Amino acid sequence: MKQQVxxxxxxxxxxSRQFKFRDFAEAIGxxxxxxxxxxxxxxxxxxxxxxxxxxVTLTTHDKxxxxxxxxELAKAMNxxxxxxxx
Amino acid sequence: MKQQVxxxxxxxxxxSRQFKFRDFAEAIGxxxxxxxxxxxxxxxxxxxxxxxxxxVTLTTHDKxxxxxxxxELAKAMNxxxxxxxx
Amino acid sequence: MKQQVxxxxxxxxxxSRQFKFRDFAEAIGxxxxxxxxxxxxxxxxxxxxxxxxxxVTLTTHDKxxxxxxxxELAKAMNxxxxxxxx
Amino acid sequence: MKQQVxxxxxxxxxxSRQFKFRDFAEAIGxxxxxxxxxxxxxxxxxxxxxxxxxxVTLTTHDKxxxxxxxxELAKAMNxxxxxxxx
Numbered sequence: 001m002k003q004q005v006x007x008x009x010x011x012x013x014x015x016s017r018q019f020k021f022r023d024f025a026e027a028i029g030x031x032x033x034x035x036x037x038x039x040x041x042x043x044x045x046x047x048x049x050x051x052x053x054x055x056v057t058l059t060t061h062d063k064x065x066x067x068x069x070x071x072e073l074a075k076a077m078n079x080x081x082x083x084x085x086x
Numbered sequence: 087m088k089q090q091v092x093x094x095x096x097x098x099x100x101x102s103r104q105f106k107f108r109d110f111a112e113a114i115g116x117x118x119x120x121x122x123x124x125x126x127x128x129x130x131x132x133x134x135x136x137x138x139x140x141x142v143t144l145t146t147h148d149k150x151x152x153x154x155x156x157x158e159l160a161k162a163m164n165x166x167x168x169x170x171x172x
Numbered sequence: 173m174k175q176q177v178x179x180x181x182x183x184x185x186x187x188s189r190q191f192k193f194r195d196f197a198e199a200i201g202x203x204x205x206x207x208x209x210x211x212x213x214x215x216x217x218x219x220x221x222x223x224x225x226x227x228v229t230l231t232t233h234d235k236x237x238x239x240x241x242x243x244e245l246a247k248a249m250n251x252x253x254x255x256x257x258x
Numbered sequence: 259m260k261q262q263v264x265x266x267x268x269x270x271x272x273x274s275r276q277f278k279f280r281d282f283a284e285a286i287g288x289x290x291x292x293x294x295x296x297x298x299x300x301x302x303x304x305x306x307x308x309x310x311x312x313x314v315t316l317t318t319h320d321k322x323x324x325x326x327x328x329x330e331l332a333k334a335m336n337x338x339x340x341x342x343x344x
Contacts, residue, residue: 028118031203032204033111033114035290036111039196040297048219049221051216083108084169085170111297114293122211123211125209136302197294200291201338204290205287256343
């Protein structure tokens, strides 16, 4: 059975989620907080920003699939999002 | 009587406030959202970050005092802060 | 004849360019500087970051095509990129 | 003899340097790149931004003085700055 993270879809090889914010400034602030955490984990998202939306895909290229780091980063992004009243 | 903005102290020539966050990632995200807004207003803070704290001073150099932009930026920063459950 | 901006391809309805940096920290710093400028122009990119790469698409949704703002933002991003020795 | 890092002054208990940029957007981009690196090192600067200037102080609170991390972060900031044609 595939491991799930709340709000994320798990394709088997990637986790993906869209985050939606009040506006561009909030979306960028979220990305910058997440960037700081991603670099600390040495695991980086593929993500697309369009105004107030951030679409994230997480995968582990070395494994051509999912690793613990994908789940850890997904949860960290959820936490960053959860402390906002979006 | 000096105009007040909630949470800020008004010295007559400057507004100042300290914001405190969960951690460094959150403090940086707040600063980056605020930076986007500051550039839009074409009015920039003097601010100091130390780990999870951001100390902001707002003043209008041209006036050697306070202008509407200081109050506007102070309120915008309050809003950014208020949508976080800090 | 379609208007060109150096380094960008012009599909007629969108401008696009890929920027490549030394590493993630540099790519994120570029995005942050560009975000500040985008908000000032009140014109926002659709952009994807993958580690040291930033893929940008510019279009004007209201016009279903290109406007002056797309060209202005494209040039501003080029300038941000040009001051780096990448 | 006190260890030196180019461009930084060493007071014995802290390293400090002022970085100056073309404008606010560049200063913020630099801070964002440096923030990513700081979190990776788990060592954070005390820094003040005023428009195009960033004033940095590095110290190690646990030691009430300087540690290897201060020198490492100082050098990393120098590198970020050096790849810009400021």
